[in-house]
Amino acid sequence: MPLVNLQSWILRAQREGFAVGAFNANTLEQVQAIVAAAQMEHAPAIVQISVRALQFVGSGNGTLGLKYMAEIGKVAAQSVDVPIALHLDHANEQQVAQAITLGFTSAMFDGGALSFAENIAVTQRLRALTQANHALLEAEVSAVPRPASGGTLDRAIEITQVQDAVEFARATQVDLLAIALGSVHAGKTKTMMLDLERLREIRAAVATPLVLHGSSGVLDEHIAQSIRHGIVKVNVATQLNQAFTQGARAILDADAQEFDPRKYLAPARDAMTERVRERIRFFGASGKA
Numbered sequence: 001m002p003l004v005n006l007q008s009w010i011l012r013a014q015r016e017g018f019a020v021g022a023f024n025a026n027t028l029e030q031v032q033a034i035v036a037a038a039q040m041e042h043a044p045a046i047v048q049i050s051v052r053a054l055q056f057v058g059s060g061n062g063t064l065g066l067k068y069m070a071e072i073g074k075v076a077a078q079s080v081d082v083p084i085a086l087h088l089d090h091a092n093e094q095q096v097a098q099a100i101t102l103g104f105t106s107a108m109f110d111g112g113a114l115s116f117a118e119n120i121a122v123t124q125r126l127r128a129l130t131q132a133n134h135a136l137l138e139a140e141v142s143a144v145p146r147p148a149s150g151g152t153l154d155r156a157i158e159i160t161q162v163q164d165a166v167e168f169a170r171a172t173q174v175d176l177l178a179i180a181l182g183s184v185h186a187g188k189t190k191t192m193m194l195d196l197e198r199l200r201e202i203r204a205a206v207a208t209p210l211v212l213h214g215s216s217g218v219l220d221e222h223i224a225q226s227i228r229h230g231i232v233k234v235n236v237a238t239q240l241n242q243a244f245t246q247g248a249r250a251i252l253d254a255d256a257q258e259f260d261p262r263k264y265l266a267p268a269r270d271a272m273t274e275r276v277r278e279r280i281r282f283f284g285a286s287g288k289a
């Protein structure tokens with residue numbers, strides 16, 4: 001089916017206590033892995049594209065990357081009969097507007113570098129734009145940190161304050177609200193814990209569907225509990241790259257003479273499909289399409 005705005009599935013997830021997975025893709029094969037997994041699990045899924053993936057796909061030209069991914073996303077969604085959304089992650093104001101114009105069905109505005117008041121002001125502007133285009137807008141209160149290549153974080157780990165979440169949600173009427181609960185982006189092992197008590201407090205005070213970033217570094221038990229306590233969109237990136245690359249590496253390690261990219265990209269795609277399926281089942285979204 002054509003790309004969809006996943007609002008009705010997000011609201012259903014909130015009512016029924018499951019989460020929709022937002023799976024990052026950097027290549028055509030990774031997009032295919034996500035929609036194949038969604039089809040096999042009969043689940044709704046979000047193909048999520050980072051701004052860095054756009055730079056890669058567009059060979060340094062983000063707009064070109066956006067155009068490629070918009071078209072790849074449309075073809076991929078049409079190749080299956082489960083609902084697929086195409087989401088741009090951590091984008092600035094201009095990138096959100098561009099993505100929605102090109103056919104992305106949702107986007108996350110990253111106001112992490114702005115003051116609280118500026119973050120609200122830009123989110124309000126974008127919310128008017130996304131609504132007019134039948135797309136969803138995600139925004140963030142308190143940023144989830146990201147490690148630099150040396151391993152140091154770009155900001156201290158913070159936890160979203162209940163009052164900030166209430167004020168932000170009320171002022172912006174945003175469709176999806178990303179909150180910081182102690183996770184970090186790009187975690188390579190599942191060792192981190194979330195502040196589940198804070199999540200409970202925010203959930204009790206805010207009706208907006210809530211989003212967890214940085215799930216690859218979080219203990220599965222904490223992800224499961226966060227879904228029980230109101231997270232309805234879980235972002236998954238690092239774990240999928242790990243699976244994809246392991247799939248390719250197994251072939252290349254076994255035969256150093258292999259040169260046909262199809263010979264290692266097909267198993268890479270299959271390995272990522274399996275990982276996405278496992279996450280969909282874990283989030284309780286299997287059979288929910």
Ligand SMILES: [Zn+2]
Nearest residue numbers: 185213214235
């Ligand atoms: Zn994120």
